[in-house]
Amino acid sequence: MRNLLRFIIKKPLIILFAVAVIVFGGIYSGLHMPVDLLPNLEVPVVNIITHLPAAASEDIELLISRPIEDQMRTIPQVMRVASTSLQGLSQVTVEFTWGTTVRDARQVVQAKLARLRNILPAGVNPRLENIRTTLQQVVKYVIYGGTDPVTLRNIVRHDLASRLMDVEGVSSVDVFGGDRRAFNVRVRPETLARLNMTVSNIVAALKKNNLTTVAGYLDRSSREYLIRGDGRLKTLDDIRSLPVIADGEKSVLLGSIAEVSEGRAPKHYVVRGDGIGAVAFVVRKQPGASTIGVVRDVK
CATH class of the missing domain: 3.30.70.1320 (Multidrug efflux transporter AcrB pore domain like)
Structure with a gap:
């Protein structure tokens, strides 16, 4: 202690310089320190959110929540699996054992969800959230x-x-x-019955004729040309002229059996x-x- 005091008395400039460095370093750190509402949380809980518009809660449970729950229970590190099924919405909560990182938990859940791709309803895309995501x-x-x-x-x-x-x-x-923006197609049921068709046939025809494809490149004179096919339905006339039955002179156009108008997508x-x-x-x-x-x- 005496040696330290003796050094402080003999070298006041060095001590003042060290104090100044510490003070200004603290001020700089305080001004540039990241500020957050809560500390970084690594709670090993993953929520699987899935939307299926216009589906009843019973259908959500049967078609989405239960298959996801059954698949999540096969993960060794899982402690608890719970689900909530509402109209148009499924939430499955997967709780892992402590020590499992959120990153590892999400990767395992993603791998299990990939196995359900052909089991879940078409067009359904589960989304992952964890506690930190909300914060x-x-x-x-x-x-x-x-x-x-x-x-x-x-x-x-x-x-x-x-x-x-x-x-x-x-x-x-x-x-x-x-x-x-959306195009609304109102099909006349009596006309569908006369043609021995269903609404599913109309939907399939619309999807089949509303595509964009890339066929690769064409080499000509040391130049490459991109070959691209744009078959999207962009106007009302495109939809009205869409053949739902392609049979030469006996072809049936969508505009002859349905009312096509421009409107808004359901919400x-x-x-x-x-x-x-x-x-x-x-x-x-x-x-x-x-x-x-x-x-x-x-x-």
Whole structure:
């Protein structure tokens, strides 16, 4: 202790310099320290969220929740599996033993879900969430007015969301509300019965004739030309002229047995701002990113 005191008395400039370094280092660290609502949580719980619009809760349980539950119970590290089945929505919660990282848990769950690809209803895409995913929501906005709901949603989804994804620390931007442009096909049942057809035949014909394909490259004179086939249905006339029965002169066009019009895609929830239709979006941050920094850059 005496030697230390003697050194401090003899070398005051060195001590002042060391104190200054410590003080300014602390100030710099305090100003640049990442700030978050809660500490980084590694709770080994994975939620499997699956949407099936217009399906009753009983159908959700039978077609989605039970097959996923049965598959998750085959994982050795799983402690508990629980599910909630609502109209159009299934949530299966998988709790792993402590010591299992969230990354490993998600990988195992993804591998098990891949085995259910041919068992779950067509078009169903389960989405994974964990506790940390919910905490990564840092800011929400509601936009309304100025234009129609279809254009407003397209602006937010394709323009604004794309720009926000370039902000440092942003991991995803989820868009809700607004309207989506759609073509409505109203089939006359008596005409289908006369042609011995069903609605499934109409749906299959629409899917078959609404495709985009790439056929590769064509080499000509040291140049490569991309061969691409765009067979998407873009106008009302494209849909009306679609043959549902292709048999030469006896072909039947969709426009002759159905009423085709332009409208809006069905929706099961409404987002409003000040009482009028609106579009909302949620910004999620990357793990480890500063909440305050991400919010400031988004604004």
